[in-house]
Amino acid sequence: MIAAAAAPLLAVTGLGKQFGGFVALDGIDLEIAEGERLGLIGPNGSGKSTLVNCLCGTLRHDRGEIRFAGRRLDGVPAHQRTRRGLARSFQLPRPFGTMSLVDNLRIPLLYAANARPGMHLGDAAIEQHCLALLGAVGLADRARRRPRELTQVEMRKLELARAVASGPRLLFADEAMAGLSTAEVEEILAVLLRLNESGITIVLIEHIMRAVMSFSTRLVVLVAGRKIADGMPQEVMRNPEVERAYLGE
Amino acid sequence: MSSARFWLASLAITAILLVLTRWQIENGYFYFAAYVVLQSVVLATAWNILGGYTGYINFGVGAFFAFGAYSSVVLHKLTTVPLPVMIAAGGLVSGLLGFLMGCLTLRLKGVFFAIATLALAIVAQTLIVNWAFVGGSRGIYIIRPQHAPLAGGYVQYLYSLMLVLSWLSIAIARTIERSHLGLGLAAIRDDEQAAEASGVPTLRLRLLATTLSGALMGMAGAPFPYYVTYLDPTSSFSLAYAVNAVAMPLIGGMTSWIGPVIGALLLGTVQQVATVTISSALNLLIVGLLLIAFVIIAPNGIVGLFARRRVRRR
């Protein structure tokens, strides 16, 4: 199972971020072990997306420290973080609209995975890898099509596949299931489970409680920019503060 | 079209055009007109590297063109070098300008980037206007050398150089388009933030695009003083270069190297014909109307109209 003694894959200390006068994140401490399935939940506006943005480099945090695989991430630009093994999928799918599905995956493969020291995949190998990834999410038959021809759930899968194409060690799945049907949620969950089994640590940011509870090995709750709970899912849900936070929902 | 076939075909076409025209066409005016058309091929192709491939609209085309021209003026006044060297120098100077522009606009996108390019162009023009060494606002006269390196008149020589330069710019554009760099630029164009999250070093690629685009435009401007023999800031920095550089790729098609070529050949020829038959003021009217018409009706250009039939394969 998960080796508790090993150093955490991601270590966040005292992370703070504010926009003007509004404090979005107020001193977040978080540790993520390799191989975990972490669920990150909280009411709207609690800072979940801001946290992801700060960790991935889309936003610059104001204070605190982020360490990934032992190395500091502060000041490191987003594309570098991806190269180091941090990937994210976007809440609203943002595919590269003028390219085929294969090319959508080719980009992170070329610029992140293949850019790592020691990696040098040839064009043929890259093409094969992209097609294999598309196959894993059931999109191989439409490899040469454009993203606009995809359905909602297919776009979500493409979004995940693109994040995976960068060869990450840690993947932030940001509300990958919002607005999907029950069956579709199950599809996405299955994909995420397969990814975790292949060795990728996954942080699931989600509102769909059923999915989060069944998927996560650990749960973290964010309310108004603060972490109010962190532990086994069943225990966290019994926490009175967490109950209070969700009564309003 | 495979790469090998492209190189062969394009080199052959260029060589044939070169030899055939210079051998067969006596009419001096042809070379005057053809030079301008080929110049727009280079400018449109160069513009499209930043505009069509990367999605950043540059309104300061005149500045890059003029800096190439004025760098030739400086060299002309200081020493004697062959024109190809001046072309290289023009590329270097405008490439530097492009790099500078890229640095200044790193935090800008979309419309704000376009406005900044306009501001930069005006600053650049003001610098030249106030530089007496190159003639300032009064302009400067450039005397063509007595003999052209190849047989024939000097304008034929300029035409030949511009033909080769056209081929070079097309070759560069096509190479970029099919390379990993081209893919990265397209990612930036489609969604810059997603590109960054996918590992694309967006700032670095943007600088590359602005530098390369600027350099090619500078190379197009370098022979210009010898073509026009009287160079002044108002006409060399003219916004007309920008509207042409925008219209030609838009009309031809912005996602491929073919688009700017088609647009430049079409629009350039039309403008040359209009200048001769009606008036030169009408040129900009035609460009403006066609730009508006195409952006409303066929925003993917002529290439886009045909692309729907073919499935694009990479």
Next chain:
Amino acid sequence: MDVTLGLAANAIAAGLLLGGFYAAVTVGITISFGMLDIVNIAHPAFIVLGSFVAYTLNSRFGLDPVLVGIIAAPAFYLLGIAIYQLYYLAFERRGAESIQGLAFFFGLLFVGEVALILVFGVDYRFVSARYIGPSLHLGPIELPLRMLVPFIVSLLMVAVLQLFLGRSFIGHAILAVSQDRLALQLMAANPTRIKRIAFGISIATASVAGALLIIIQPVVPSVGRDYIGRIFAICVLGGMTSFPGMVAGALLIGVVESLTATFYGPSWAPAVAFGFLLLALAVRPSGILGR
């Protein structure tokens, strides 16, 4: 010392007057671009059109140019509505990227300029009025009336528009659209209609601004090109949506241009203003976030 002070004082005064006029030129863009996200880079073409309308009616019938600017405003309003309708049908409704809208207006800029050349030629045109020529003297400071009148009219126009936006129902609707399109739709108000009216107003201001321009200086169709950068510079410096900010930006650029022209020569003036803009864009958040 005295001479320099006198020179500086006059330069600043002239700059303030010029800046006041720049506010009239920019207020249209503050509405269309700052508030509505419509990149009407062709705005200077409408201003120059306003100048030529003023010229025509002034030279033909001897009408005061400011009067012409005001009388012609409704016609410009209708023109603005028509253009917005085309823009909306071709681009906004399709959700097209701003690149296409930008290209559309860029093309319109040139079509406008050449149309004016075809009708009026390339000669400089000017108007005549009683206040073109004499100056007001305040101690060592000379205030040419041909600059003072546009200054006053311009600020009046901006003030009237500010009142309109702040007090009237349509004005409130325009402000609402500029801040939150979605909220407006949820309230079952039609943003398109509001934007159309606002765009019409922005073009109507060009009528007045054009009349003021030809009072200040002789006008030729290509003069619009000098103003493209200026109006966006002032709009950005002023914070995009704020009228007071825009006026402050306009006055600043007017003074900077005037001081530069006086002490370094008129050929340096354009660069300084745009150097400002480049710095502002490089540093200020509203230039960074983009739209």
